Amino acid sequence: MLRGYAVLYLIFLYAPIALLPIFAFNDGSIIAFPLQGFTTRWFSELWTNSALHNAVQNSLFIAVMTAVFATLLGICAARAGAMASFPGKQGILGFVMLPLVLPEIIVAVSLLIVLRQVLGLQLSNWSVIAAHVLICTPFSIAILNGAFQNLDPAMEEAAMDLGESRWSAFRLITLPLVMPGIVSSLLISFTISLDEFIIAFFLTGTNPTMPVYIWGLLRFPGQLPVVMALGTILVALSIILLTIAEYYRRRGLARAGVADTGGFL
Amino acid sequence: MTRPLIHLESIHKYYGDYHALRGIDLDIRPGEFFSLLGPSGCGKTTLLRTIAGFEDVSSGNMFIDGRDMKRVPANQRPTNMVFQSYAIFPHLTVAENVGFGLRRDPRPKAEKAKAVEEALEMVGLRGYGKRAAHALSGGQRQRVALARALILKPKVLLLDEPLSALDKKMREQMQVELIRLQRSVGITFILVTHDQEEALVMSDRIAVMFEGEIGQMADPETLYRRPNSRRVAEFIGKMNILPGHVTEGGPGVTVDVAGLGRAEVATEQAPGGVVAGDTAVGIRPETLAILFEGEETTRRVVEGVVDEVVYYGDMTYYDVRVDGVPEPLNISMKNLIGRPVLDVGTRTRVAWDERSLVVLAR
Numbered sequence: 127m128l129r130g131y132a133v134l135y136l137i138f139l140y141a142p143i144a145l146l147p148i149f150a151f152n153d154g155s156i157i158a159f160p161l162q163g164f165t166t167r168w169f170s171e172l173w174t175n176s177a178l179h180n181a182v183q184n185s186l187f188i189a190v191m192t193a194v195f196a197t198l199l200g201i202c203a204a205r206a207g208a209m210a211s212f213p214g215k216q217g218i219l220g221f222v223m224l225p226l227v228l229p230e231i232i233v234a235v236s237l238l239i240v241l242r243q244v245l246g247l248q249l250s251n252w253s254v255i256a257a258h259v260l261i262c263t264p265f266s267i268a269i270l271n272g273a274f275q276n277l278d279p280a281m282e283e284a285a286m287d288l289g290e291s292r293w294s295a296f297r298l299i300t301l302p303l304v305m306p307g308i309v310s311s312l313l314i315s316f317t318i319s320l321d322e323f324i325i326a327f328f329l330t331g332t333n334p335t336m337p338v339y340i341w342g343l344l345r346f347p348g349q350l351p352v353v354m355a356l357g358t359i360l361v362a363l364s365i366i367l368l369t370i371a372e373y374y375r376r377r378g379l380a381r382a383g384v385a386d387t388g389g390f391l
Numbered sequence: 392m393t394r395p396l397i398h399l400e401s402i403h404k405y406y407g408d409y410h411a412l413r414g415i416d417l418d419i420r421p422g423e424f425f426s427l428l429g430p431s432g433c434g435k436t437t438l439l440r441t442i443a444g445f446e447d448v449s450s451g452n453m454f455i456d457g458r459d460m461k462r463v464p465a466n467q468r469p470t471n472m473v474f475q476s477y478a479i480f481p482h483l484t485v486a487e488n489v490g491f492g493l494r495r496d497p498r499p500k501a502e503k504a505k506a507v508e509e510a511l512e513m514v515g516l517r518g519y520g521k522r523a524a525h526a527l528s529g530g531q532r533q534r535v536a537l538a539r540a541l542i543l544k545p546k547v548l549l550l551d552e553p554l555s556a557l558d559k560k561m562r563e564q565m566q567v568e569l570i571r572l573q574r575s576v577g578i579t580f581i582l583v584t585h586d587q588e589e590a591l592v593m594s595d596r597i598a599v600m601f602e603g604e605i606g607q608m609a610d611p612e613t614l615y616r617r618p619n620s621r622r623v624a625e626f627i628g629k630m631n632i633l634p635g636h637v638t639e640g641g642p643g644v645t646v647d648v649a650g651l652g653r654a655e656v657a658t659e660q661a662p663g664g665v666v667a668g669d670t671a672v673g674i675r676p677e678t679l680a681i682l683f684e685g686e687e688t689t690r691r692v693v694e695g696v697v698d699e700v701v702y703y704g705d706m707t708y709y710d711v712r713v714d715g716v717p718e719p720l721n722i723s724m725k726n727l728i729g730r731p732v733l734d735v736g737t738r739t740r741v742a743w744d745e746r747s748l749v750v751l752a753r
Binding site for chain 1 (some may be wrong): 443445466470471472473475476478480481482492494495536539540543640707
């Protein structure tokens, strides 16, 4: 029984995604069966579309920046959560995780109001980065918490006791042990930012990100196969990045010799 | 006395309002095996960490090898520490762990590798250098932690409950090995432990700590036989505590002990000092003896009834109720040939000796 449900669920989940590559290679501008034959035409069209290139560039820039900032913030929070104790620690750490369940549309609208009405700033890639950092940081903290909580705080002290300074103790002991968590956090933040739509839609300035650009393409039925081709590439890229992230997370646990407790994949 | 290696002068430590160390004065001699013993929360680990330089002192002076330790950070002190969790670096090999402290050592690589190999051999882990540190057993981690700290030839080795994570058998074996190691390297060891037996077995001297203060500091035998207060007496080993009343007199001390009667004791049997009036009197279970059928003694005798019997194989532990003594007396008897094990409810005689009484302050 359970197995039957699981199979149905997987079909429901992945069948639409499976359509992407099928129609991306279909030689016909209408998305319908029967298939017309094999072509890579839509992919070459991607290659020559300069508006798309700009959108991709924007998205990559935003995703890289988001990944770096979210991970830096995540390191600080996770380290404080694991090693320091201060009044109200539990409450503060709980609040930091809140954006994880906050509806993105609310984040988007309120940020738009703050940026435009309250601060009077122009929308740009940086406004999207700020919002993406907001939603990615909880993921980063969740990943890095695991890495930091497995650390014995006495290890940095031991390194200092053996002659190292505070910074070199962190660099030689803590950093290598949490590095897999950092890589994993970078990759997941990057992926989340790369295909985030709602916030980007509200907060992009004159140059859209890739998801916003794709949404724009949907108004032209003739462009649909191109969207399919682009979608195929994105799905492949997401899967690859998440797999790498999970690989690093598990390697980190194995290196520290602790049991696996969850994770995203 | 030779110049102390470690000299502490009225060390105080506050965490906010909490007064963790309340005026510690301490001298530790070079080459000594010194233990800080006490219940959890007594400040013994805090004291060790201030010596290591992980905690600042709020006031007071600390000298190690004649050098003032004020504002000297942990990485510049002539001390090394074995942590309770061992704090082995799991991403490094055993040899990299042991050689960690030599990173800033200018000697050539081959010499350092030799030093690592020697350190491993010293703790009985020869040939383990290439293994991954996280794959070691508890006892092996302990040895790696020891080798890692000793390779720097510190003036003082600080050990924070190093045996508490090991099982009983392993613990006893490591106790013996630690003593042997300490004698062979000649380094001063300071051990923190809550296990009084461990402290008695291993130390040259012990400081018993309660609530941020040193209750008594002495060699194990003095500590056991002449505790200076009731809490030290009760913390170290087992002690029968009886109410007593000191009446002044003579060169010695005259004390009325509840249930046992009047006794004359020497002044050194009251190491905490004597004041006339109500007091507590201690007597160890092994200095009391059950007189079995037909046995006679020149010692003093009281009568009692066996209240409880615990048979331990080599020993039998009795609780004997004696008229006038509020709590049953604990008596431990070796099970020698021909000695019966008494049943609960048996009337028996108990022999005791004035020389084994301790008059306890407070």
